[in-house]
Amino acid sequence: MGDAAATSKTRCMSAPRNADHTIDQQWSAYSADEHARWDRLLARATEVLPGRACDAFLASAKTLALSKGGIPDMAELSDRLEPLTGWRVVPVAGLVPDDVFFDLLASRRFPAGAFIRSEAEMDYLEEPDIFHDIFGHVPLLAEPVYADFMQAYGKGGLRALARDQLPNLARLYWYTIEFGLIREAGGLRIFGAGIMSSRAETVFALEDPSPHRVAFDLERVMRTRYLIDDFQQTYFVIDSFDQLRDDCAHDFTDLYDRLMPMPDIAPHELLPSDKVLSRGSLAYFKAKADKRSNA
Ligand code: HBI
Ligand code: FE
Secondary structure, eight states, X not given: OOGGGOOHHHHHHXXXXXXXXXXXXXXXXXXXXXXXXXXXXXHHHHXXXXXXXXXXXXXXXXXHTOOSSSSOOHHHHHHHHHHHHSOEEEEESSOOOHHHHHHHHHTTEEEXXXXXXXXXXXXXXXXXXXIIIIIIITGGGGSHHHHHHHHHHHHHHHHHHHTTOHHHHHHHHIIIIITOEEEETTEEEEOOHHHHTOHHHHHHHHHOSSSEEEEOOHXXXXXXXXXXXXXXXXXXXXXXXXXXXXXXXXXXXXHHHHHTTSOOBOTTOOOTTOOEEEOOOOHHHHHHHHHHHHO
């Protein structure tokens, strides 16, 4: 197969890799189809965001002007982002090892998959692609408090790895950076990148009666298991990015020790101590489970 026919995924996989796992984005090698796919993904996701995405996300997406149409050039985008918060976006071929991921975040570099999903994966994909990573994650990196939180998370990740406590910290990432909600003056909004880059989950997370919506509590979140292949059964709601940054500013060593003997919490479980903003019916999840058991 010649280069012209290669997909961006195969190009990324064969690109020479630097010691920090970054690669050359090879922006000029994306096909017209791939650029058009980005534009379609962006249009579909953006349509549902006004009144649903948090203010900082919408404002920063506008300030950063992610691309001039088509797949963004990460070096150009980084040149606009860096003066704002010191963050840069660096191209990678796909998932990078945990230690590499945390090292990059700790030095204010966000690794973004350089490939774009195939037509068959428009609504769901297993490995973060450039649309999820750039559209979902990068706008909030222009928000100074969120930007500090992400770096603190990277440093925390390096400490957690050294102590074998990654599962607890990964849950924090999942329920905030990927699937977090925030309470704003106008009402509940999304800020998590996993929701942001999924049109269906954007609507589900805020408007469907099925999931629980519970006030964020660091310990509670760190004990809660999550689903990786469906909408979330519980969404956690922060009051501000200051809350996240301040909660994550310290070393979690004592916290991990305290959590160690405590049982995990199931994704759908509510605790008497929870500050429940809305109790979900779980109807969507029950219907799915019924369908599976009848099959
Ligand atoms: N690599 N490219 C990439 N993107 C991620 O989000 C990512 C990763 N490697 C590891 C990783 N995430 C996890 O360690 C964290 O989500 C906890
Ligand atoms: Fe992500």
